Amino acid sequence: MRSLGIAVLLLLLAAVVASAVGVVYARQESRSMFVELTRLIGERDDLNFEYGRLELEQATVAEANRIEQIARTRFGMISPQPATTVVIKR
Amino acid sequence: MLFGLLPSSRLPGIGTGAERARVKPRAQAINTRARLYIVLMLLALGSTALIVRAIDLQIVRKDFYQEQGDARFLRDMAVPVSRGSILDRNGEPLAVSTPVDSIWADPQKLLEHADRLDELATALGIDADLLKQRLNQRVDKEFVYLKRHLNPDDAEAITKLGIPGVSSQREFRRYYPSGEVMAHVLGYTNIDDRGQEGLELAFDGLLAGAPGSERVIRDNLGRVVEHVELTRKPEPGVDLTLSIDRRIQYLAYRELKAAIIDRHASSGSMVILDARNGEVLALVNNPSFNPNAKEKTDPHFRRNRALTDVVEPGSTMKAFTIAAALESGKWKPDSKVDTNPGTYQISNLTIHDVHNHGLLTLTGVITKSSNIGAAKVAETLPKDNLYDMYHRFGFGESTGSGFPGESPGFLPIVKAWGPVEKATISYGYGLNVTPLQLAQGYATLANDGRLRAPTFVKGALNPDNAVIDPQIAHTIMGMLQTVVMPGGTAFPGAVVPNYFVAGKTGTARIAHAGSYQNRYISLFVGIVPASDPRLVGVVIINDPGGGQGGAYYGGTVAAPIFSKVMDGALRLLDVPPDNVQHWYAGGPEVATPRIAPAPAGDEDSTAEEAVP
Secondary structure: HHHHHHHHHHHHHHHHHHHHHHHHHHHHHHHHHHHHHHHHHHHHHHHHHHHHHHHHHHHHHOOOOHHHHHHHOOOOOOOHHHHOOOOOOO | OHHHHOOOHOOOOOOOOOHHHOOOOOOOOOOHHHHHHHHHHHHHHHHHHHHHHHHHHHOHHHHHHHHHHHHHHHHEEEEOOOOOOOEEEOOOOOEEEEEEEEEEHHHHHHOOOHHHHHHHHHHHHOOOHHHHHHHHHHHOOOOOOEEEEEOOHHHHHHHHOOOOOOEEEEEEEEOOOHHHHHHHHHOOOOOOOOOOOHHHOHHHHHHHEEEEEEEEEEOOOOEEEEEEEEEEEEOOOOOOEEOOOOHHHHHHHHHHHHHHHHHHOEEEEEEEEEOOOOEEEEEEEOOOOOOHHHOOOHHHOOOHHHHHHOOOOOOHHHHHHHHHHHHHHOOOOOOOOEEOOOEEOOOOOOEEEOOOOOEEEHHHHHHOHHHHHHHHHOOOOOOHHHHHHHHHOOOOOOOOOOOOOOOOEOOHHHHOOOOHHHHHHHHOOOEOOOOOHHHHHHHHHHHHOEEEEEEEOOOOOOOOOEOOOOOHHHHHHHHHHOOOOOOOOOOOOOOOOOOOOOOEEEEEEEEOOOOEEEEEEEEEEEEEOOOOEEEEEEEEEEEEHHHHOOOOHHHHHHHHHHHHHHHHHHHHOOOOOOOOHHHHHHHHHOHHHHHHOOOOOOOOOOOOOOOO
């Protein structure tokens, strides 16, 4: 009877120690994962910003006025006149 | 009583035997038990005091101390969200927010290290004395911006100096790759990235999103050591897809700007609507401004004339007068109106036509744009019916596009109409409309007489409701086509090769200080292709010639802009040509003479002396 009581006590003690270690481990794990999460969020944001910047750059480069200037001056392109337009049926 | 009170020499066992003999025997034996109780009581009292104090601190005043403690290291930090982009109908970016960093400082902390102020001022590129002055002014604050909207790399270089109390904060700045072409439609944001004008303001709630909030633990140097929890989830701004087509918008802006320079006009606007669903494909004004550097521009360049400015519509109003005439049943398209001899008197008002057009049909009134014709037609109609017709087409009321600052125009209430007002309003004087209202009115004619409020958002189909019989709308569309045919006021200016065009010219004298001046507004409203309406365009050129003479008729000034823009827009949208026969007959031939000045005699009428 007494030995059973001691065994239960020891078991409970071991469980307490184990859960204490578990808490420490979980806490540590959560910290390191949080750091990782923060890093990844930062990385995602940076990539989004980079995408935005590139999109902006593309829009600036593809600006209609600029394209028209290049087409007209550098490549000597012109808008087709109606007389030179052929309407085809599909 | 206590041991300490007894002189040490008298302690038992310390003194000599002789001394002991001299000690007077106590009257009473020392009660050790009582002493013990007293000591215990005192100890209990002390510990009770401690416990009471502990309870006071831990339970009763816990909140206060917890708060004070948290206030020293827990911080709620905003999680900034980026503002949604604005895209055109094909997904091209029109307004994009990019991250920038703003440098801020805690003045108290920074002033403790005043020796590093010079270094900081150099890094910021501002005067050291000015910096000191600013910090001293705000020494009782904990936050002061030093420099806003820096390139993130530059900001990092400054924070890396490690000057105490100096930190950077993430913010967003708005860029508009299309610059002045889109400026009025999009509007702009302020330095805090909140919408101030235009669609940026109209959709600010949607675009801005909601910044999140997180709780963090910071050390005494203000560094974040732990993120505790996210107290509010950040909701990034939503991207907004407009109905605007960037290519058509550019085309319209380019042609409008060129024409304004060419004609020495003071300003101009153009609106293009999709006739089928009321979507605004282009809305441009000139002069315009660069929204990326708006501080440098003249404030009046920022006015969105197509929506906030009103004009007298002039002859473009006649289409709606004729609609009322047809609806009354008193008039048929071939009913005759005598406009001889080119002037007509209504009480003290003399109405002029540019030329004497003689006997005209109702269609001819539109074709030749006869003021007398319109006035005589209006005379036969009850003023309530006329008012009702104009009102049904949306005049005198805001279009409901939701654009901030949109003007409702002005249509006088019917009670204020005398015979003179009725005549002048019938040919477009004495009332005010915005270019967008005019476009909406003509889009209604193009859409089988069903009015649909214009929208700036792609796919936001507003409900439409019938305002006139579809048959009347078709009849008027036919009449409007004669305007762009030989003999019409917009021929050959508004001809778009390969397509039938329905349209109406307008020329209005600018009212100024109670009278009309020799300054004009040239208008053209067109619908193309007339057989299956796709686009509705309004062109308004304000004060061509700058009061120095020169052409000012709508058919000569405004119509060619319409033609050039629509020619490009129809190609961009892949709208099939109207019919090959017309293309062979009219297309290539009229393409050349349309640049030449319009022959005299086909000019639009201008009301010479409308009542003020």
